[in-house]
Amino acid sequence: AAPGKLTPDDSHTLLVRGKTYHYLLGNPAGGVSSTTTTVVLVHGWPDLAFGWRYQVPFLQALGLRVVVPDMLGYGRTDAPEPIEPYSYKSVVEDLAVLAAHVAGPRQPVVLGGHDWGGAVVWRFALWRPELTCAVFSVCTPYWQPLKTWVPREVLVETLLPNFRYQLQLAGPDVEADVVGPEKLRRFLSSLFGGRGPNDEFGFSTEVGVMFENLDKIGPSPLLSAAEMDFYVDEYSRHGLHGPLNWYRNSRVNFEEEQELVEQNRSRISAPSLLIVASKDKALPPAMAAGMDRFFDSLVKEEVNTNHWALWEAPQEVNGHIGKFLADVLK
Numbered sequence: 001a002a003p004g005k006l007t008p009d010d011s012h013t014l015l016v017r018g019k020t021y022h023y024l025l026g027n028p029a030g031g032v033s034s035t036t037t038t039v040v041l042v043h044g045w046p047d048l049a050f051g052w053r054y055q056v057p058f059l060q061a062l063g064l065r066v067v068v069p070d071m072l073g074y075g076r077t078d079a080p081e082p083i084e085p086y087s088y089k090s091v092v093e094d095l096a097v098l099a100a101h102v103a104g105p106r107q108p109v110v111l112g113g114h115d116w117g118g119a120v121v122w123r124f125a126l127w128r129p130e131l132t133c134a135v136f137s138v139c140t141p142y143w144q145p146l147k148t149w150v151p152r153e154v155l156v157e158t159l160l161p162n163f164r165y166q167l168q169l170a171g172p173d174v175e176a177d178v179v180g181p182e183k184l185r186r187f188l189s190s191l192f193g194g195r196g197p198n199d200e201f202g203f204s205t206e207v208g209v210m211f212e213n214l215d216k217i218g219p220s221p222l223l224s225a226a227e228m229d230f231y232v233d234e235y236s237r238h239g240l241h242g243p244l245n246w247y248r249n250s251r252v253n254f255e256e257e258q259e260l261v262e263q264n265r266s267r268i269s270a271p272s273l274l275i276v277a278s279k280d281k282a283l284p285p286a287m288a289a290g291m292d293r294f295f296d297s298l299v300k301e302e303v304n305t306n307h308w309a310l311w312e313a314p315q316e317v318n319g320h321i322g323k324f325l326a327d328v329l330k
């Protein structure tokens, strides 16, 4: 692979704990040396490894090796039917295997996440602190493992009304209705900021997918037609069952994390960066209030974007990540 930029032959697959993962591997400008640091980038919903397209070349130019998987259920990675393989603990173990394959056994790596990927990288730092060199999250705050089970509908009614859409996404309706490339295109355009002729939304955090509006939704200004075609093609492979399984593990995640609660493991010692997005309706900056108390070293930054900060303000996002990593790796 050409050092410093992604080429088509930088696409790889690896059998990871019984699942085939597809990932992009970007080598650093100047080539790999024994001291090269590896960054693992974890995308969210509904996204792909391609969602990090504005960050990968920037990180390669900094001299980093970049590993970017299609997460479980997405793109050219397998999409198992059951929900358990999509739990935080299981996905963290998958990422640990992938990181070791690229960076070598027991080599600490930098973890970067957006959205669900942000939640995953915080969990990686909790479960595998010995493999965590540094961690950054875009949009997603940290929350500690809880010892009391709160059903998602109660969490929505009492504390996080902005999570109400997750009740719909955990149910059967979206994967039953959003089938085939044209429906998937309208669905993805809705999530990526596309609107109807009278500014109608196809998705809202209060409701979720607004099925009656889908056929009116136009292209998102955040992606070119070719980029959108790629997302539609990639999502047409498996449909939405896998991606939606991420919303069906609240109880599994709670039960798996009791091990962390019992061991009093709720603090993150690795140098950490949170970049919040001012206008993100799913993950508003206010959700990050109070998380500092769980960190030995936390930097918080804000960008003035909606949920898709990686694409809306890549220069600012990359600037914050670059400054953070320069401090960590100096």
Ligand SMILES: O=C(NCCCc1ccccc1)N[C@H]1CC[C@H](OCc2c(F)cccc2F)CC1
Pocket (backbone or CB within 6 Å): 044, 045, 046, 115, 116, 119, 140, 141, 142, 143, 166, 191, 192, 205, 280, 281, 282, 287, 307, 308
């Ligand atoms: O659903 C997600 N993303 C879809 C966004 C769709 C959208 C697109 C464009 C505009 C608006 C919305 N992300 C998940 C990521 C994990 C989060 O759960 C972790 C968690 C807790 F469980 C409790 C406290 C904080 C915390 F972060 C829950 C949101």
